[in-house]
Amino acid sequence: MKLVFAGTPEVAVPALDALLASGRHEVAAVVTRPDAPAGRGRRLVASPVAQRAEEEGIEILRPAHPRDEDFLARLREIAPDCCPVVAYGALLPQKALDIPAHGWVNLHFSLLPAWRGAAPVQHALMAGDEVTGASTFQIERGLDSGPVYGVVTEEIRPTDTSGDLLTRLAFAGAGLLSATMDGIEDGALKAVPQPADGITLAPKIEVEDAHVDFAAPALRVDRVVRGCTPAPGAWTLFRGERLKLVQLAPVPDRTDLAPGELAAGKNNVYAGTGSHGVELLWVQPQGKKPMKAADWARGVRIAPGERLGA
Numbered sequence: 001m002k003l004v005f006a007g008t009p010e011v012a013v014p015a016l017d018a019l020l021a022s023g024r025h026e027v028a029a030v031v032t033r034p035d036a037p038a039g040r041g042r043r044l045v046a047s048p049v050a051q052r053a054e055e056e057g058i059e060i061l062r063p064a065h066p067r068d069e070d071f072l073a074r075l076r077e078i079a080p081d082c083c084p085v086v087a088y089g090a091l092l093p094q095k096a097l098d099i100p101a102h103g104w105v106n107l108h109f110s111l112l113p114a115w116r117g118a119a120p121v122q123h124a125l126m127a128g129d130e131v132t133g134a135s136t137f138q139i140e141r142g143l144d145s146g147p148v149y150g151v152v153t154e155e156i157r158p159t160d161t162s163g164d165l166l167t168r169l170a171f172a173g174a175g176l177l178s179a180t181m182d183g184i185e186d187g188a189l190k191a192v193p194q195p196a197d198g199i200t201l202a203p204k205i206e207v208e209d210a211h212v213d214f215a216a217p218a219l220r221v222d223r224v225v226r227g228c229t230p231a232p233g234a235w236t237l238f239r240g241e242r243l244k245l246v247q248l249a250p251v252p253d254r255t256d257l258a259p260g261e262l263a264a265g266k267n268n269v270y271a272g273t274g275s276h277g278v279e280l281l282w283v284q285p286q287g288k289k290p291m292k293a294a295d296w297a298r299g300v301r302i303a304p305g306e307r308l309g310a
Contacts, residue, residue, distance in 0.1 A: 001025050001080075001102070001181060001184070001185050002025070002026050002028050002079070002081050003025050003026065003080055003081065003082055003083065004028055004029045004075065004078060004080040004100070005019060005029075005030045005031070005049075005084055005085075005086075006032070006084070006086075006088040006104070007031075007032060007085065007086040007087055007088055008033045008048070008049055008088055008089045009047065009048055010048040011086070011166055011167075012049050012087045012088075012170075013048050013049060013170075014170045014171050014174040015084065015086045015107055015170070015173060015177045016030065016052055016086075017052070018174035018175060018177065019084065019177070020056060022178050024181075024182060025181055025185070028078050028080060029058060029059040029060070029078055030049055030058055030059070030060055031062075031066070031083075032046075032049045032053075032060065032061070032062055033047055033062070033089050033090065034063075034064060035047070035050070035062070050062070059078075061075070065090060066090055066091075066093060067093040067095065072095055072096060072099070075099050080099070081100060081101050081102055081185075082102035082103065082181065083099075083103070083104040084105050084106075084107070084180075084181060085104050085107065085139065086106070086173070086177070092139060094141065097140070097141075102184050103138050103139065104139040105137070105138060105139070105177070105184070106136065106138075106139050106144070106146075107134060107135075107136055108120065108135050108136075109121050109132070109133075109134050109170075109173065110124065110132060110133065110134070110135065110202070111131075111132060111133045111135060111151055112135040112144060112148055112151075113144075113145075113194040113195060113197075113198050113200075114129075114132075114199075114200050115132075115200050115201070115202040116143050116144035116145065116199065116200070116201055117143060117144065117201050117202035117203050117204070118203060119202045120202040121162045121166045121169065122162045122202070122205050122228065123205075123227070124156065124165075124202075125156065125161075125162055125223060126227035127223075128219070129156055130155070130156055131153055131154070131155055131156060132156055132165070132169070133151050133152050133153040133154050133169070134151065134152050134154070134169050134176055135148050135149075135150070135151045136149040136150050136151075136173075136176055136180040137149060137191065137194075138191045143201075146191070146194075147191030147192055147193045148192055149183065149189055149190075149191050150176055150180055150183070150189070151176070152172045152173065152176045154168055154169055154172060159226070160226060161226045161227075161229040161230065162227050162228070162230070162231075163230045163231075205227075205228060205231075205232055206232070207232050207235075209228075209232075210224065210228040210232050210233060210235055211234075211236070212224055212236045212245055212308075213309075214236065214259040214271060214272065214273050214274070214307075214308055214309050215259040215260075215273070215274045216273060217273060217274050217275040218250040218251075218252075218273040218275045218276050218277065219275070220274075221273050222249070225245050225246075225247070225248055229246060233246075233284075236260075236308045237308065237309055237310055238300070238306075238308055239306075241285070242286045243284070243308070244283060244285075244290075245280065245283060246281075246283055246284055248278045248280050248281055249279050249281060250277075251270060251276065251277045251278060251279050253276070254270055254272075254276055254277030254278075254279075256277075257270060257271065257272025257277050258272045258307070259273055259274050259309075260272060260273075260307035260308040260309040261305065261306075261307050262297075262302050262306050262307060262308060263277075264298075264302045265294075266294070267294050268294060269293040269296075269302075271308055279293075280293035283296050
């Protein structure tokens with residue numbers, strides 16, 4: 001089939017690579033978000049998908065919005081058979097959805113209908129799911145509600161961050177998306193409507209959602225930190241300034257600390273929660289790079305009874 005691939009961030013690149021390597025389909029163009037400011041100089045930088053497409057000499061379409069008439073006209077000229085999508089980042093209008101003969105097929109990082117929305121991996125971790133996966137489905141006007149072509153499953157490991165899990169799903173999902181394109185071309189694969197039961201929503205994680213409440217049980221504290229790493233980054237307050245919590249580990253036998261109360265030894269830093277303690281492993285003070293929690297504690301000289309939080 002002739003394909004137009006839509007995607008923007010690094011997590012979409014493995015799927016583009018899989019389609020290019022298949023040798024079965026032609027990637028005629030990619031659709032990606034416009035160049036965005038990045039770095040200290042805030043200079044405009046092309047998306048990872050655009051950079052990969054440029055390396056391959058593939059036409060790059062960067063509409064400000066996919067409803068733009070110039071973009072729709074060019075898409076009609078290319079006349080793709082199907083448009084595979086991975087984390088494109090913009091809502092597709094019906095005019096765009098109607099152009100390819102086989103529609104737009106999205107790779108979504110959850111087992112639909114669970115975790116429909118922008119942050120499925122983060123929500124799966126924060127909810128304590130033991131298994132997640134990726135799904136390919138036909139895009140329609142509803143939020144991730146279209147019929148499903150296929151799924152792959154992935155076990156969530158006890159120390160997974162959202163970054164760890166998303167990386168694994170990006171590669172597993174790349175194979176699924178390529179196989180979905182093959183099945184659509186063969187006519188052997190038919191999309192199945194999602195069940196009405198089991199729908200959960202995964203809206204974007206805002207900075208305030210990543211605020212760690214040390215009055216919550218240690219299990220919840222650990223899930224929030226892992227679910228919000230690397231972005232937007234779990235955080236608390238220490239002496240009135242924001243402190244990012246990069247990595248911690250529950251310590252069930254440490255029950256002597258009040259919620260948020262700190263205890264620092266030579267090589268360890270502990271904090272109390274609503275159940276039992278956690279060990280702070282890596283933190284990031286405001287305006288600084290991530291550092292080992294023990295090094296941070298030595299620098300700030302934690303006083304007896306000092307706490308994390310408001």
